[in-house]
Amino acid sequence: MTDTLTPPTVAPLASERRVVTAIPGPRSIALQERRRQVVSDGVSSALPVFIERAHGAILVDVDGNQFIDLGAGIGVTTIGHTDDAVVAAAGAQLADVTHTLFTITPYEEYVRVAELLAEHTPGDFAKKTVLVNSGAEAVENGVKIARKYTGRAGVAVLEHAYHGRTNLTMAMNFKAMPYALGFGPFAGDVYRAPNSYPLHDGLTGEAAAKRTIDYLEKTVGASDLACLVVEPIQGEGGFIVPADGYLPALQEWCTANGIVFIADEIQSGMARTGAYFASEHFGLVPDLVLSAKGIAGGLPLAGVTGRAEIMDAAQPGGLGGTFGGNPVACAAAVAVFERIESDGLLAEAARIEARLRPALEGLRKRFPVIAEVRGIGAMIAVELLDPATHEPRADLPARIAAEAAQRGVLVLTAGTYGNVLRFLPSLALDDALLDDALEVLTESFAAAGA
Ligand code: PLZ
16 A cells, blocks of 8 residues: 555545544535535534545545545445546546436446446346446335235335335334434335344344244235345444344245345445455345445445346336436446456455454453444444443444544444444555554543543
């Protein structure tokens, strides 16, 4: 890794943390005031500093502060902000063809992304893809296709799940506040079953799977279910890693009962965990894989990829959308796949885990409020519980994140109870920046009174 990062056409950006004003600084405060006049209050921002430039794992705000970014736009800029290859590919495509609408006149980039997704999702069978704009839209399309294929209506999801902000996906989320409260009526035929949450349920994978399956068989009946949608590692829920054997048992039950097994890999996918898709860590071969976020290096692109016979159940003209599989986003996605391959980026997730996990385990010894360090690769979290009562410490993560922001580190919270700090940095985060961020994190735990 070099110590300066050079995006094309602009001056080099020093790869370092730098705090030069109060956070937020005066320009961010002024912009925040303008924003308050014209942007809906329904859209909030975790850290109201306005970002002007970004490269690798560094964000630069309008006041010249440089933040080490441990969130990557919630797992989107997985190979780094303004990655040179992505910028070059998207820029060239922008000039060649910006838009045609694939359902009017197709273009090669869409097909290439579908080929790459077929190659890199688990399973050695014929696969097909539809490309859309957002994660929620991928979830919607996965459900739509599974319903058409099975001729059934029921959609099973798990407790602590997050799947998006559209009407159907609001019904699929676990948390009502803030995602759904007052926004109903909601889509029907969605059934939420208990998940596997080892820290809280203490169940083996086998016992947790039996609980999930019993629940669905009793409350719905397997023959009414079109699909079961699971996040292999639950993202917004707080990077919940299910107990060993849990997910394979669910998949086996789905297969035995003609239920389409859908892996929502929108947050866990695309190299984040050191595999292309986290399903691989659990030995899963989903019927359909949903991808978004990291697949196009920051451009909006998402997809449903899976068994050709399921994907082809949709009638011609039944899938699409004006911007779905936009050529610029597709060109960026092809560049992301190429970078992962040519630069061995899957190994970078393991490098980050090898440094981050022991450091967080060290922090746990010092701050007993950390009940657990969990996750895989560059998808690691700590859950905070009162050591005496085991109650969630919902007050702490936001305070710790605020302390870290004052010191130039952006860290995200998560969890149904808001009691999780999650680390999902870009793979461009080098060891020096990671060590610096970890020192800041230690100070921030202390300053927040953890
Ligand atoms: N499935 C597993 O993580 C998006 C939400 C950010 P979209 N998670 C971040 C916010 O505040 O809206 C997500 C996810 C999983 C689906 C989605 C939805 O993806 O691209 O945000 O629609």
